[in-house]
Amino acid sequence: MTGTASRRNRSFPPRETTLLGWLGHDPQGAGVLATARRLMQVRQDIAATLPAPLNAVCQVAKIENQRVILAVPSAAYAAKLRQLAPRMAQALTARGWNLNEIAVRVQAGLAGIGTEISRPPRETQPLDDQALAAFEALRDQLRPGPLADAVARLLVHHGRTR
Numbered sequence: 001m002t003g004t005a006s007r008r009n010r011s012f013p014p015r016e017t018t019l020l021g022w023l024g025h026d027p028q029g030a031g032v033l034a035t036a037r038r039l040m041q042v043r044q045d046i047a048a049t050l051p052a053p054l055n056a057v058c059q060v061a062k063i064e065n066q067r068v069i070l071a072v073p074s075a076a077y078a079a080k081l082r083q084l085a086p087r088m089a090q091a092l093t094a095r096g097w098n099l100n101e102i103a104v105r106v107q108a109g110l111a112g113i114g115t116e117i118s119r120p121p122r123e124t125q126p127l128d129d130q131a132l133a134a135f136e137a138l139r140d141q142l143r144p145g146p147l148a149d150a151v152a153r154l155l156v157h158h159g160r161t162r
Contacts (some may be wrong), residue, residue, distance in 0.1 A: 042068055042097065049091040054080060067101040068092070078104045132160050 043060040046068075050058060054077060061071040072078050081088075085102040092099045127135075135151055142148040155161070 038063060042092070042099070045092055045095045045097065046070070046088055049088050050084065054084075061105060061107075063099070066099055067103060068099050069103045069105055071105050071107045073106070073108060075106055078106050127158055132158055136160060 039060045042063060046058065046060065047055050054072075057073055057077055058081065059071045060068060062069040070081060072081060081102075081104045085104070089100055089102055132155065135155055139148060139151045139155060142151060
């Protein structure tokens, strides 16, 4: 019985309950964590130099030697990033990074990951009574067909039925 009691009273180091804590103590995980932090730091420094639309879609894909590879969802973004590459390289050097080349790769599946391009709200104006009366007059003058059906649907949509 004393053996069981002594096992219970042993003090064990606290278990890491977070993913970051676990990665920091695992030899392979520590390398993954260091790489992820480095990519996020470079991404943050690059974000400071990019205009908002490019910033929303640009991701740091890889850092190798003195080269950073950026991933974007389309060729249009890639062309603009290539124009900005010298300015980004200067900004990274000024922030202490030993990176002197920026490469851009197009990855089509990247558009839907974590970024949603916002569209401006639709601007609509409801039809007033005068406009609806004009559509009713038009409906009465049209021959049966696709246009007459469309006008009839519009009137039904706006609560005007025969």
